[in-house]
Structure formats: structure tokens, C-alpha cells
Amino acid sequence: xxxxxxxxxxxxxxxxxxxxxxxxxxxxxxxxxxxxxxxxxxxxxxxxxxxxxxxxxxxxxxxxxxxxxxxxxxxxxxxxxxxxxxxxxxxxxxxxxxxxxxxxxxxxxxxxxxxxxxxxxxxxxxxxxxxxxxxxxxxxxxxxxxxxxxxxxxxxxxxxxxxxxxxxxxxxxxxxxxxxxxxxxxxxxxxxxxxxxxxxxxxxxxxxxxxxxxxxxxxxxxxxxxxxxxxxxxxxxxxxxxxxxxxxxxxxxxxxxxxxxxxxxxxxxxxxxxxxxxxxxxxxxxxxxxxxxxxxxxxxxxxxxxxxxxxxxxxxxxxxxxxxxxxxxxxxxxxxxxxxxxxxxxxxxxxxxxxxxxxxxxxxxxxxxxxxxxxxxxxxxxxxxxxxxxxxxxxxxxxxxxxxxxxxxxxxxxxxxxxxxxxxxxxxxxxxxxxxxxxxxxxxxxxxxxxxxxxxxxxxxxxxxxxxxxxxxxxxxxxxxxxxxxxxxxxxxxxxxxxxxxxxxxxxxxxxxxxxxxxxxxxxxxxxxxxxxxxxxxxxxxxxxxxxxxxxxxxxxxxxxxxxxxxxxxxxxxxxxxxxxxxxxxxxxxxxxxxxxxxxxxxxxxxxxxxxxxxxxxxxxxxxxxxxxxxxxxxxxxxxxxxxxxxxxxxxxxxxxxxxxxxxxxxxxxxxxxxxxxxxxxxxxxxxxxxxxxxxxxxxxxxxxxxxxxxxxxxxxxxxxxxxxxxxxxxxxxxxxxxxxxxxxxxxxxxxxxxxxxxxxxxxxxxxx
DNA sequence: AGAGTGATC
Numbered sequence: 092x093x094x095x096x097x098x099x100x101x102x103x104x105x106x107x108x109x110x111x112x113x114x115x116x117x118x119x120x121x122x123x124x125x126x127x128x129x130x131x132x133x134x135x136x137x138x139x140x141x142x143x144x145x146x147x148x149x150x151x152x153x154x155x156x157x158x159x160x161x162x163x164x165x166x167x168x169x170x171x172x173x174x175x176x177x178x179x180x181x182x183x184x185x186x187x188x189x190x191x192x193x194x195x196x197x198x199x200x201x202x203x204x205x206x207x208x209x210x211x212x213x214x215x216x217x218x219x220x221x222x223x224x225x226x227x228x229x230x231x232x233x234x235x236x237x238x239x240x241x242x243x244x245x246x247x248x249x250x251x252x253x254x255x256x257x258x259x260x261x262x263x264x265x266x267x268x269x270x271x272x273x274x275x276x277x278x279x280x281x282x283x284x285x286x287x288x289x290x291x292x293x294x295x296x297x298x299x300x301x302x303x304x305x306x307x308x309x310x311x312x313x314x315x316x317x318x319x320x321x322x323x324x325x326x327x328x329x330x331x332x333x334x335x336x337x338x339x340x341x342x343x344x345x346x347x348x349x350x351x352x353x354x355x356x357x358x359x360x361x362x363x364x365x366x367x368x369x370x371x372x373x374x375x376x377x378x379x380x381x382x383x384x385x386x387x388x389x390x391x392x393x394x395x396x397x398x399x400x401x402x403x404x405x406x407x408x409x410x411x412x413x414x415x416x417x418x419x420x421x422x423x424x425x426x427x428x429x430x431x432x433x434x435x436x437x438x439x440x441x442x443x444x445x446x447x448x449x450x451x452x453x454x455x456x457x458x459x460x461x462x463x464x465x466x467x468x469x470x471x472x473x474x475x476x477x478x479x480x481x482x483x484x485x486x487x488x489x490x491x492x493x494x495x496x497x498x499x500x501x502x503x504x505x506x507x508x509x510x511x512x513x514x515x516x517x518x519x520x521x522x523x524x525x526x527x528x529x530x531x532x533x534x535x536x537x538x539x540x541x542x543x544x545x546x547x548x549x550x551x552x553x554x555x556x557x558x559x560x561x562x563x564x565x566x567x568x569x570x571x572x573x574x575x576x577x578x579x580x581x582x583x584x585x586x587x588x589x590x591x592x593x594x595x596x597x598x599x600x601x602x603x604x605x606x607x608x609x610x611x612x613x614x615x616x617x618x619x620x621x622x623x624x625x626x627x628x629x630x631x632x633x634x635x636x637x638x639x640x641x642x643x644x645x646x647x648x649x650x651x652x653x654x655x656x657x658x659x660x661x662x663x664x665x666x667x668x669x670x671x672x673x674x675x676x677x678x679x680x681x682x683x684x685x686x687x688x689x690x691x692x693x694x695x696x697x698x699x700x701x702x703x704x705x706x707x708x709x710x711x712x713x714x715x716x717x718x719x720x721x722x723x724x725x726x727x728x729x730x731x732x733x734x735x736x737x738x739x740x741x742x743x744x745x746x747x748x749x750x751x752x753x754x755x756x757x758x759x760x761x762x763x764x765x766x767x768x769x770x771x772x773x774x775x776x777x778x779x780x781x782x783x784x785x786x787x788x789x790x791x792x793x794x795x796x797x798x799x800x801x802x803x804x805x806x807x808x809x810x811x812x813x814x815x816x817x818x819x820x821x822x823x824x825x826x827x828x829x830x831x832x833x834x835x836x837x838x839x840x841x842x843x844x845x846x847x848x849x850x851x852x853x854x855x856x857x858x859x860x
Numbered sequence: 861a862g863a864g865t866g867a868t869c
Contacts, residue, residue, distance in 0.1 A: 237867060265869055282868040311868065401864065434866065467865050488865035501865065546867090554869090611869035643864070712869090758861085773862040792863065 137161035144195050148188035151220035162225050171253040181209030183355050199331040199350040201343045205357025212248050218299050224275040229298035234281040236309045238264040245278040266708050281311035289561045299330040306335040308545035346573050360519035366532040374484035377529045379410050381482050392479025393461040399488045399503050404431045404464045425457030432465035481518040481526040490549050494580040500791035507543040545574050552584040553614050560600045561608040590815045591618045619745020626741040630726035637710035638672040644702040655697040663776035667801030671776050679703050743803050746785035747812040752826050753782050763826050772798035805833040
């Protein structure tokens with residue numbers, strides 16, 4: 092508390108910065124004329140006499156005790172007091188004063204609260220009582236990695252504060268802004284806060300920003316941390332809290348200039364960990380045996396088994412069910428019910444995991460047991476109460492990005508220690524549990540890495556780099572990432588954005604780049620969309636882009652693969668998968684589907700209702716952004732013979748870097764520039780005769796595949812992207828030779844046509860067939 | 861010839 096002269100000096104410059112921030116705030120929020128700090132409540136409200144950043148836990152608790160709602164002045168309900176009692180039992184409550192002391196003493200703090208500590212619901216409320224945003228006109232934001240979490244926590248906290256959801260407490264997620272000008276506490280997805288930051292570099296409307304679940308290290312969280320570190324200098328009045336679930340908080344502390352830490356214990360039951368004595372060669376088989384053994388020998392309680400993917404899970408479910416039935420017949424075991432759980436499962440089937448375990452076969456008989464076989468989704472996104480046994484083979488599918496060949500792939504890889512701990516914790520939510528790890532203790536100690544690699548190290552960064560540029564960060568090379576991505580990944584992203592003309596040769600944002608950054612899309616797709624009015628097909632391109640940014644619309648259940656493939660062929664377009672997607676959407680929006688009912692129509696045609704409806708929301712969001720940017724909404728004339736050609740040209744305008752050429756005398760293709768040998772993914776509708784194709788993605792599974800492909804003409808490419816198709820930069824080979832011939836032909840045609848002058852009217856000709 | 865962990869704007 093000593094006021095040394097040096098500090099005094101610093102205070103002065105800080106005051107200047109505060110004034111600057113206030114000015115900026117005034118510019119963007121002219122209605123608010125209050126200085127950001129210091130602030131004492133003088134009006135007759137409940138907070139009268141309290142000074143911001145000097146309140147105590149006692150004062151806050153007194154206000155919480157009523158009789159009036161301190162934030163609205165309204166009456167408090169019975170329900171409120173009932174919940175308040177429960178809140179006071181949460182582990183964080185006993186450390187409220189300790190929290191406030193640190194909060195007051197520092198601009199940035201790290202808060203570690205393990206499962207059950209109450210951090211997500213309580214800490215933001217602690218902040219409210221100290222920041223008094225309802226009196227200062229500022230807001231408190233709390234970010235979550237997932238939409239459902241943002242929504243459900245906001246609802247809970249609205250109840251705890253006895254206010255209507257969307258009024259004082261609200262949430263903001265994509266497609267849904269549930270806040271008003273009364274909102275003082277806003278739960279939001281981290282991606283949403285990042286979007287806001289792109290238009291408001293100082294996040295001027297917030298007086299405190301809480302990043303929750305920071306340990307998950309999502310791309311958005313990582314960028315926000317880097318951004319907030321910079322904003323904290325420009326806005327000394329902004330408080331920042333980094334919340335994490337793991338004890339591995341030193342990394343956050345040291346990143347934020349040795350920010351102080353507060354750790355609060357969680358409230359979970361102990362979980363006993365068992366390891367296998369030796370390495371398991373076949374983890375799938377070991378997992379199934381372990382589940383059955385638990386069922387045969389362990390007391391009542393449900394089982395959660397972690398596997399890596401849909402097929403593996405469905406397979407395991409079948410086997411466990413079969414063997415379980417045999418155990419009932421032969422050993423008199425209790426009944427067993429097995430449920431799969433993975434992301435692409437329809438919601439009604441996902442819900443089934445919450446059904447109670449089966450009843451004993453006869454009264455007083457052996458208790459029934461529920462077994463859930465799940466992907467990582469049960470590690471973070473979904474919590475299931477009643478799990479007592481966890482079986483953890485130690486693997487998950489993880490995204491890996493290879494910048495050299497620009498390939499995203501999903502690899503089955505060993506999980507991290509943190510993940511293993513998280514999985515084990517799932518057994519202790521309702522009572523003490525057991526976790527069976529199907530690897531040795533030595534492997535756990537020596538082979539598992541501490542934390543999973545953050546997403547930023549495993550992703551293509553094209554959209555991230557564009558976002559950073561839009562955030563006003565010019566010097567990306569020296570941007571202070573918590574974990575800096577590989578230089579090669581950054582270079583690839585910069586290069587790609589330059590070819591797309593989103594960045595100039597100097598690395599500055601171009602008007603096209605600025606516009607592209609407004610779309611929640613991969614820059615390639617954004618550029619394609621922005622360019623589409625020139626080909627008279629922005630309506631069609633909106634549909635295609637929307638469908639490319641939702642999960643696959645084609646459903647292919649293992650039990651009906653052949654019928655599903657036939658259903659798909661009914662939508663097929665001879666020129667490829669993008670046009671096939673367009674056909675699907677047009678029919679989804681058509682009369683026949685409406686008459687049958689969209690759900691039924693989707694079932695009949697093996698299409699995902701969920702994906703198609705979410706594509707519809709994406710499409711309307713993208714349409715609004717097009718309108719806002721005065722981009723023409725225009726659909727082609729279906730009867731015009733060049734209708735599909737225009738769409739294919741527009742596709743090439745975005746995908747000109749993702750092109751493959753058929754290898755002569757082979758079923759394979761070569762990607763241009765990289766000369767990677769690839770196959771067209773078996774899911775395509777395209778026959779194997781197309782010479783040149785553009786592809787949506789390059790995936791590495793059992794082989795190198797290009798997926799979602801459309802047949803194009805090479806002369807379009809050299810016209811659309813002459814810079815990229817500068818052949819000096821191509822390695823010698825088959826592709827280069829073909830391109831040289833193409834360019835030669837194009838040049839010749841230009842020369843010949845140059846004399847004749849191309850007729851301008853050709854575009855408007857609507858010749859009917 | 862043969863196939864999708866999870867999430868987000």
C-alpha cells in the first residue's frame with residue numbers, strides 16, 4: 092500500500108491513458124458520459140456509499156441478503172433465498188474476501204477452480220457487486236468455449252440474481268443475442284467476443300472481462316489472451332480474470348506478467364485409478380473386456396467408456412450388448428443397456444444417455460447397469476451424472492495440420508495427462524468412483540504429455556491471421572502468442588491470403604480482406620462469395636458456402652449404406668459435389684419437401700435435418716453480411732445454358748489454390764503446385780473422367796483424399812488467378828506442361844478474339860431451351 | 861475404391 096514516488100509518476104501516465112480510453116469510449120458510446128474510474132455510488136440505490144474496487148465481501152453479502160434486489164430495486168422471491176443458501180455452501184464462497192483483495196490489487200488475475208467450485212456462476216457475480224456496472228454504464232463479460240454452456244450458465248445466474256434472462260443477465264452467441272441495454276453481465280462464446288473486438292479494438296463497453304475454461308486453449312481463447320494482453324496496456328481501467336480448471340496455472344500467470352493466482356478447491360468425490368500391468372496391444376478388445384468385467388464383478392453404478400470415433404463406438408456397442416446378453420443367460424448377471432454417444436448422433440439419440448439404468452430382471456435381482464460408449468464429447472461438452480466407472484484406453488482423434496502440404500488430418504493419438512485426469516474425474520460426480528486406465532502407470536508418467544497441444548498449433552491459420560489483421564495487429568511476427576504457431580504455418584497463411592488478395596504484398600489488409608474478415612468463413616470461401624455477383628450467382632454461392640460450413644448433410648447409417656448411396660445419387664450433378672449440394676438444398680426448400688414435412692423428407696432421402704436447418708441459418712446470416720456490404724444478391728437463370736458454368740467459374744474464383752489434375756493412365760490425381768498424389772474421396776458423385784477438379788478439402792485417412800470436388804476448366808484458373816498461375820513458380824512436370832499448353836491456348840484465343848470484340852450483351856441473353 | 865474427435869464466428 093506504500094505510495095512510492097515512482098508509482099506516483101506512473102499513476103500520472105496511467106491517468107492519461109484512462110482519459111484516452113474514456114475518450115475512445117465516448118466516441119463509440121456517446122450516451123455514456125461517466126469516467127471509468129474511480130467511482131462511488133451517490134444515488135439512492137442499494138449501493139449508496141460503496142466505492143468501486145473498494146468493496147468488501149461483507150458489504151456484498153449484506154446486499155445479497157436483501158430485502159431488495161440490489162440491481163433492480165425489486166422484491167426478491169422465495170426462490171432467490173433458497174438458491175442463495177446453496178450458493179453460500181459453494182467452495183468459492185468462503186474465499187470471497189480473498190478474491191476481492193486480489194481483484195482490487197491487480198489488473199489481471201488468474202483464478203483456478205476445479206469442478207464443482209462454483210467459479211463459472213459465482214465469480215462473475217462477485218465482480219458485479221464490486222464493479223457496479225448498472226451504475227457505471229459498463230458491462231462484465233464472461234466467455235465460454237461452447238454455446239450451450241454460455242446459454243445454460245446465463246440462465247442459471249439470472250435465476251440466482253432473481254432477474255429475467257436477457258435483462259440484467261444475458262448471453263450472446265452466434266445467431267442469438269439475448270441481451271438488452273439493461274444487461275450488466277453477459278455470458279458469451281469466446282468466438283463472439285473476438286468478433287466484437289474486430290469492430291471495437293479496445294472492448295470499450297466492458298469494465299471486466301472473464302475468460303473461463305482458459306485451459307481448453309481454443310483458438311479464440313488464445314487470440315483473446317494475446318489481444319487482452321495488449322488491450323490491458325491501452326486500458327488500465329479494464330480488469331481481466333483468466334479462469335482455468337487445472338492446477339497448471341503458472342503458464343497463465345507468467346504469460347500475464349506474473350499475475351497473482353487464487354486457487355479454490357473443487358468438490359468432487361475421490362476416484363481410484365487402476366492401471367494395466369502391461370501394454371495393451373489391442374485397446375478396443377481390452378476396453379470391451381474391462382467393461383464386461385466391471386459388470387460382472389463391481390457393485391452398482393454406470394460405466395463410461397472413451398473411444399475415438401463413430402464406427403469404433405458402434406462396433407463396441409454391438410459387441411458389449413451381445414456379450415452382456417450372454418452373461419445374463421449364462422452367469423445370471425444384471426441387465427445391461429449400452430448407448431453410443433458422439434457428435435453426429437441425432438439429438439434424440441444423444442438424449443437417451445440420460446435414461447436411467449435398466450431395472451433388475453426380477454424384484455430384488457441383480458441391479459441393471461448403463462454403459463455409455465463415447466468420444467471426447469463426454470470429456471468436456473456433456474456431463475452425465477451417475478457414472479461411477481470410467482474406462483480410459485488413452486486415445487482420442489486429434490486434428491493435425493501439416494503446413495508443408497496444407498493437409499488437415501484426424502489422427503488417433505495418445506491423450507494428455509490433463510485429459511486422462513479429466514476423464515477420470517467423470518467417475519466422481521455423484522459418489523466415489525473408479526477409473527480403469529488401459530495403459531501402464533509407467534506409460535502414463537513417461538509417455539503422456541502434460542497438456543494437449545493448443546488448437547492454434549494444430550490448425551490452418553488463414554482465418555486467424557485475417558482476424559488478427561482486422562483486430563489491428565500489424566506485426567504478426569512479434570505478436571505475443573502464449574504458444575507461438577510454427578513460422579511455416581504463419582507463412583502459409585500469409586501467402587494464401589496474399590494470393591486471395593486479402594493482404595497486399597506488404598502484408599496490409601486490402602479492402603477485399605477487410606470485407607472477407609466480416610464473414611464467419613474460411614477466407615477462401617469468403618472471397619468466393621464476394622466474387623460471386625460478377626458471375627450472376629451469389630444466391631447459389633450463398634447456398635453452397637453455407638452447406639460447406641456445416642457438418643456433412645449426407646447421412647450414411649451402417650445398416651443402410653447402399654440405400655443411402657442411392658438416395659444421394661438422386662441429387663447428383665454430373666459436374667460434381669458442390670452442384671450436388673446445391674440440388675439438395677433447392678429440393679429441401681422446395682414444395683415436395685414442404686408437403687411431406689422436412690423431417691420426414693430428410694429421413695426419406697438420407698439427409699441430416701440438423702445440418703440442413705443449420706445451413707439455412709448460416710445462409711441467412713451470410714446474406715445479411717452481403718447486404719450490409721452492398722454485395723448484389725443475384726441468382727442465375729436456371730434455363731440459361733451457362734447457369735452451371737457460371738457457378739463453376741465462381742467456385743474456381745475461391746478454390747484456385749485447391750486444384751488437382753488427373754494423372755494420365757491412372758485413377759489418381761496430382762495436386763497442382765505441390766504435386767501430391769491424391770485420390771478423389773469415394774463419397775464423390777463425380778465420375779473418374781474429369782481432367783481438372785477443384786476440391787474443398789484435402790484429408791489424410793487411409794490414403795490422401797480430396798473431398799467435395801467439382802470439375803472445372805483450366806483456362807478459368809489462369810484467367811482468374813494469373814499471379815498464382817505464374818508458371819515460373821511451378822515445379823517442372825506433367826502439371827506444368829499441361830498448364831503451359833492451356834496458357835498458350837488462352838493467349839491465342841485472346842489474340843483472335845481481340846479483333847472481333849466480345850459482345851457485351853451475351854450476359855443478358857436468356858435463351859430458353 | 862471406400863469414409864467424420866470436439867467446438868466456434
